[in-house]
Structure formats: C-alpha cells, structure tokens
Amino acid sequence: MGKDGAPSYFTTRLEEFVNWGRKNALWPLPFGTSCCGIEMMASLCSDYDMSRFGAEVVRFSPRQSDLLIVAGIIVSKMAPVLRTVYDQMGDPKWVMSFGACASSGGIFNVYSVVQGIDTILPVDVYVPGCPPAPEGVIHALMRLQERVAKGETYSQRREVAARHQKSLG
Template sequence: MAKDGSTGYLTTRVDAVVNYFRKNSVWPLPFGTSCCGIEMMATLCSDYDMSRFGAEVVRFSPRQSDLLIVAGIVNSKMAPVMRNVYDQMADPKFVMSFGACASSGGIFNVYSVAQGIDTILPVDIYVPGCPPAPEGVINGLMRLQEMIQRGETQSQRRERGTITI
C-alpha cells in the first residue's frame, strides 16, 4: 500500500531486472598492449572511482570477467591470443575498443597490425582518442550500460538469435 493509502502493484519483466543488475556489476578484464594501457590504468585509479558504476572489480581471468577492454595496438601475433581470451569468457560478454589503435589500427597502417579489433571479435563500444581521456572511458562505460539495459549488446543479441556473429 502506498503512503497515500492507494493500493497498486509494480510490474516488470525478468530480463529487465536481470539487465539492471548486470549493467551495474560489469567486471572488466584489461587487455592493455601499449600506451593506451597506461591510460586505462589511470582510469581505474581511485580518482575516477569506477565503483560508482559497479565496474571497479578488475579481473585478469576471462572466467571471471564480462567486459574485455582492449587498449592499444593489436598486432597479428597478438590477435589469436586476444580472440582466445574472448572465447573463454562466458556469455553475455561485452567488448570495449579503447583508443584509435584498437579501433582502427591508428597510425599503424601496416600489415603487421590489426586494422581494428572488430576484424577479430565483435565490439560493443568504441572509445575514441589517442589515448582516450578517463572521462571518455567513463562515458563509454555509461553508453555500454545503457545498451546492456536495453539488451542490445552483441552477445545479448546473439543469445536471442537476432545476429549470428
């Protein structure tokens, strides 16, 4: 019964509740390969308080993580390792491409560097910059949380069968 004496009830869907808790407990796995990795470490410092978003529990095991943050240059020898890490994560899992090099190869337009990690695995959110500022990373995380709540991440859509990658 409400304070004004009226009665009523609240309805929701199970997936909306699950997504609410899921978006507020994203556990990142940092895959830092170069200079962007340093900026990612700065983002995870207490100054930026990632615990506000429930994303401060950094794990270095793919079994315990659901957000792969790829920060830096991914060369062709590193690409299968990154894909292997991604494949070991349980669904639903999310991927953030951190910085210009991860998103497009950046200034390294050469055969030995992946020209975007989305040529190797599905990416949910791209954070621009060289390197991105911590505020940009937080903005990217908040956009990702919105996608998780709506059930629009790549792995959520794949689970529903609306995409097949």
C-alpha cells in the first residue's frame, strides 16, 4: 500500500516469498541440557529478546517447531533421544549447535560424550563459546536467516532435491 493509501504491489518469485516467510518465523525447540541452556534462556528473555527476529514462540513439541537449538552436552545415552526429536520435527527444519560441547564435545573428550552433534544429525549453524554470549546466539540466528532466505540450508536443499526427483518422474 502506498503512503496515500493507493493500492500498490511488487513482484517476486514464490520461492523467495516462502523463504522470506520461513526466515522470519523460526520457532525454536529448546533442547537445553546444561549450562548453555541458561544462556539460551537469557537470549530468549526480554534483555536480548530473540523474538525480534521472529523466533517468537518457543515450542517444546517437535511437531510445532522449525529450529532445533541443541544447547549443551549431549551424552551418548541422550544421542538417540535427540535423533528421535529431530526425526519428529516436520520439514523444513533447521539445527543450531549451541556452544562448544554440542559442536565438538568441548572439554569432554571421553567415552560418554558425543563428539559433536553433527555425528548424529545435520547442523546448519554452529555457535562457538563456552557458553556463547547472547549476542553470539543472535548473530547465529541472523546468519541462519540469511541462509534460509537464500535457500542454502540442509532441509531446503533436501526439499529441492526431492522436488527435482519428482519432476523427473
């Protein structure tokens, strides 16, 4: 709508419009297992307020969320649980690996800790730090939004590949 109230329009490609919608409504599922979970709460709360970026509604149900935030140490017994939660999320879905432990095992280079969640599921964005500062989380979220807008994430690529496969018959 123009300033004087006259109707106006702009043109775009459907794909980009859909991606624009997706990037501004990343509903996170908080998978906080240790101290990083506290920092994640801080970045969701009013001081830093992640909802400014559309990550408005924190959903504890995998069916209702798009962004899996894995914040904390994933021990080997938790690995199948995390994988199940990821599998239960509907496509398109994105994964943020939050902190050193989730990204690489961190200081816990032992038998009981998964050495990076990318060994069990695809990760779109990593946040370094032990724990990362809320600014880091927000930066990661914005980077993820950029990638979603470009259609560069794992789940989108998979979607495109599936569509391509279908068009081939």
